[in-house]
Amino acid sequence: QQQVKQSPQSLIVQKGGISIINCAYENTAFDYFPWYQQFPGKGPALLIAIRPDVSEKKEGRFTISFNKSAKQFSLHIMDSQPGDSATYFCAASNQAGTALIFGKGTTLSVSS
Amino acid sequence: KAGVTQTPRYLIKTRGQQVTLSCSPISGHRSVSWYQQTPGQGLQFLFEYFSETQRNKGNFPGRFSGRQFSNSRSEMNVSTLELGDSALYLCASSLAQVAGSPLHFGNGTRLTVT
Numbered sequence: 260q261q262q263v264k265q266s267p268q269s270l271i272v273q274k275g276g277i278s279i280i281n282c283a284y285e286n287t288a289f290d291y292f293p294w295y296q297q298f299p300g301k302g303p304a305l306l307i308a309i310r311p312d313v314s315e316k317k318e319g320r321f322t323i324s325f326n327k328s329a330k331q332f333s334l335h336i337m338d339s340q341p342g343d344s345a346t347y348f349c350a351a352s353n354q355a356g357t358a359l360i361f362g363k364g365t366t367l368s369v370s371s
Numbered sequence: 372k373a374g375v376t377q378t379p380r381y382l383i384k385t386r387g388q389q390v391t392l393s394c395s396p397i398s399g400h401r402s403v404s405w406y407q408q409t410p411g412q413g414l415q416f417l418f419e420y421f422s423e424t425q426r427n428k429g430n431f432p433g434r435f436s437g438r439q440f441s442n443s444r445s446e447m448n449v450s451t452l453e454l455g456d457s458a459l460y461l462c463a464s465s466l467a468q469v470a471g472s473p474l475h476f477g478n479g480t481r482l483t484v485t
Contacts, residue, residue: 293473302375302461302476303414349416357404357467357474358427361414 261286263351272369278336280365284289284348285330289351293359294323295332297346306347307334339369372397375477377462383483389450392480396443396464402426403445405437406472407457417460420445421467433483 264283272278282292293308309316309323309332315321322335336343344367350359376395384390396403404427405417416429420439437447443464459481463474477480 295476300478302478304462305473308473350414357402357419357472358416358467359406359414359474360416360430363413364424 261360263349263360263362265349265365265367268363269366270368272336272339272367274339274341274369274371276339276340276369278343278367278369279333280347280349280367281331281333282362283329283331284349284351284360286351286360287330288353289360291352292323292325292332293350293352294321295348295350295361297348297364302349328343336367339367341369341371343367344369372399375402375462375464377460377477379480380478381481381483383485384452384485386452386454388452389448390452390482392447392449392460392462392482394445394447394462394464394477396445396462397420397475400464400466400475401443402465402467402472403439403443404463404465405445405447406461406462406463406476409432409457409467409477414461417447449482454484457484458482 294306295303297303320337325332346364349362352359378393402421404419421441435448437438439445459479461479463476466472
């Protein structure tokens with residue numbers, strides 16, 4: 260019940276395309292869903308986060324879509340750029356976001 | 372503001388030894404969390420400290436311990452090292468006074484156990 264399942268494991272997208280990464284959870288007590296981006300040799304950095312009271316949140320080229328009834332949420336990266344090539348992690352928490360349960364990550368490669 | 376600082380960046384230890392990792396949070400952040408990152412298990416929560424008290428703990432054996440000092444700096448200790456403890460250990464700090472305060476991660480300490 261504590262798992263967050265993330266897919267796909269890896270993703271190759273053409274420059275300018277849309278990257279979509281999906282996550283699913285089981286614990287209905289989760290109330291905070293962030294996405295993190297990690298470059299090699301660096302720690303994860305928060306991209307965008309959402310709470311269950313909204314179905315979508317957009318920040319620049321990054322959008323989270325949230326489906327509470329299906330217990331799923333996804334990250335959409337519009338107009339993907341080579342600089343977006345990184346590993347993306349979804350996560351969930353029910354304790355002010357400090358004890359995060361992470362998905363296994365998606366390695367995104369944007370080809371130019 | 373300076374980010375989260377972790378020292379050392381790299382460590383090589385022998386099985387059976389113990390190791391201490393250090394983390395300096397962002398100024399003003401009173402919550403420090405520790406995570407273990409491995410290729411197989413991904414990112415796993417170890418524990419969280421707030422105002423020198425362990426507030427939350429993940430599912431790791433007692434060989435993993437931590438503490439937080441009055442200046443919010445934190446240390447993590449792993450005793451009786453095993454080969455499987457080889458990982459990137461990440462520290463993250465947050466305000467943790469507002470629900471959903473983002474975690475700010477350091478660049479980690481890469482521990483190799485031989």
